[in-house]
Amino acid sequence: MKITAVFFSATGTTRRIVRSIAENLGGEVNYIDLTGRQLEEDLQLSADELLVIGMPVYAGRVPSMTVDSLKHIKGSHSPAILVAVYGNRAYDDVFVELQDIVEPCGFFVFAAGAFIAQHSIFPKTAAGRPDTADFLRIGRFCDRCKDRMYMGFSDDLKSIRLPGNRPYRQPGSIPLQVKAGRKCTGCGVCAGACPVGAISLENLRVSDPERCIHCARCIAVCPEHARGFAGLSYRIVAHKFGKKNKIRKEPEFFF
Secondary structure (H helix, E strand, O other): OEEEEEEOOOOOHHHHHHHHHHHHHOOOEEEEEOOOOOOOOOEEOOOOEEEEEEEEOEOOEOOHHHHHHHOOEEOOOEEEEEEEEEOOOOOOOHHHHHHHHHHHHOEEEEEEEEEEOOOOOOOOOOOOOOOHHHHHHHHHHHHHHHHHHHHOOOOOOOOOOOOOOOOOOOOOOOOOOEEEOOOOOOOOHHHHHOOOOOOEOOEOOEOOOOOOOOOOHHHHHOOOOOEEEOOHHHHHHHHHHHHHOOOOOOOEEEO
16 A cells, blocks of 8 residues: 655654654555645545654644645545644644544545654653654554554545544643754754744844744754753743653554
């Protein structure tokens, strides 16, 4: 089976999980990275092609800048697997939002998986994840997906029911800002990598609070490790968040 694997991955973790899933499933894979691009033309998949969509959870939702691109991916009653990656808090309404995007575009969802990754804003939460145990669970998830695919799909098969609410969760504002410290050399790598253009070449040290989505991509790509969240308010929020979400959560599968 041909696989089209689509993902948004600001810090690289969602990409690792989606690649692991695609490799475990086997077959010819076409990767589409939406982190730094937008799809402007329709991409048509046949009935026997598999779509895998992997998205990080941002405030309980799908990253807003990916929605229009996802709607350009068209199926022919094609099978789809949805993947949510979250920082040990909750995946909230991501699955139902993704389902509402792909179903009208000609896909049916037969499997979904929620996986945990190190939190992008509060990296002490779920530090080091996905770990070895997580990747073993990914292998088991893919085994079940392959078993289901080998059984075949009927033409009248409908998507599975997934957890989440409609209307979707309304994301609140995040009163935290990414800044560059003294190590910043002004190389501009962060500005070029920001998926929403929140960093100006004229003022590299701060991110535009109106545009910034707190994805931490600029932190991940900085060659000098000069960028990050800092300050007293951040330390207070990070402590509260870490305390509230310290219990390890495990991957969840839906079929």
